[in-house]
Amino acid sequence: QQQVKQSPQSLIVQKGGIPIINCAYENTAFDYFPWYQQFPGKGPALLIAIRPDVSEKKEGRFTISFNKSAKQFSLHIMDSQPGDSATYFCAASKGNDMRFGAGTRLTVKP
Amino acid sequence: KAGVTQTPRYLIKTRGQQVTLSCSPISGHRSVSWYQQTPGQGLQFLFEYFSETQRNKGNFPGRFSGRQFSNSRSEMNVSTLELGDSALYLCASSLAAGGIEQFFGPGTRLTVL
Numbered sequence: 001q002q003q004v005k006q007s008p009q010s011l012i013v014q015k016g017g018i019p020i021i022n023c024a025y026e027n028t029a030f031d032y033f034p035w036y037q038q039f040p041g042k043g044p045a046l047l048i049a050i051r052p053d054v055s056e057k058k059e060g061r062f063t064i065s066f067n068k069s070a071k072q073f074s075l076h077i078m079d080s081q082p083g084d085s086a087t088y089f090c091a092a093s094k095g096n097d098m099r100f101g102a103g104t105r106l107t108v109k110p
Numbered sequence: 111k112a113g114v115t116q117t118p119r120y121l122i123k124t125r126g127q128q129v130t131l132s133c134s135p136i137s138g139h140r141s142v143s144w145y146q147q148t149p150g151q152g153l154q155f156l157f158e159y160f161s162e163t164q165r166n167k168g169n170f171p172g173r174f175s176g177r178q179f180s181n182s183r184s185e186m187n188v189s190t191l192e193l194g195d196s197a198l199y200l201c202a203s204s205l206a207a208g209g210i211e212q213f214f215g216p217g218t219r220l221t222v223l
Contacts, residue, residue, distance in 0.1 A: 034210075043114070043215050044153070044200070046213070049210075089153060096141070096165060098155060100154075103152055
């Protein structure tokens with residue numbers, strides 16, 4: 001069952017653009033919302049994560065915006081670079097029960 | 111500190127066979143979770159092991175099983191392979207049971223012919 005809905009499925013931006021990936025969750029018990037980055041042939045790598053008690057978290061060029069009432073959160077990548085081209089997954093978890101979004105394939109063109 | 115390692119990296123089997131995949135967690139991590147990743151279904155949770163005990167199981171048939179050893183290394187077994195079992199199988203480790211910060215290995219690419 002898809003408890004975390006992620007959009008868009010794919011995204012193409014120019015270098016320097018700000019891609020935004022959105023996720024929505026259903027289970028209000030979720031209390032940890034990570035984003036993972038996956039390159040071809042590699043496992044997902046934790047990028048940034050947020051708890052529902054804050055509305056925004058920034059780490060370098062990556063920002064998570066969180067809207068608890070709407071049960072939505074998003075990833076923004078500032079000043080995107082070709083090296084950011086990868087598949088991004090959002091997730092929501094409660095303890096060890098982690099549910100992933102379907103993924104967004106991001107392409108950053110030079 | 112070495113990351114999560116998985117062996118083998120690639121595997122080709124035929125329908126009806128069985129397969130065993132191995133995962134070594136990051137040193138000091140005691141929880142190991144397994145995921146199946148396919149283009150159609152995305153990342154799906156299989157099960158989690160902590161202290162040699164299965165703590166949680168996803169919605170997969172009984173053909174999928176696992177175990178964890180005293181050194182925290184884990185194995186996953188799939189019996190009577192089906193074509194639909196072709197996938198990337200990922201192992202993730204975390205410090206404790208229910209650990210939210212999970213570190214993934216590179217995965218084992220299983221192809222069932």
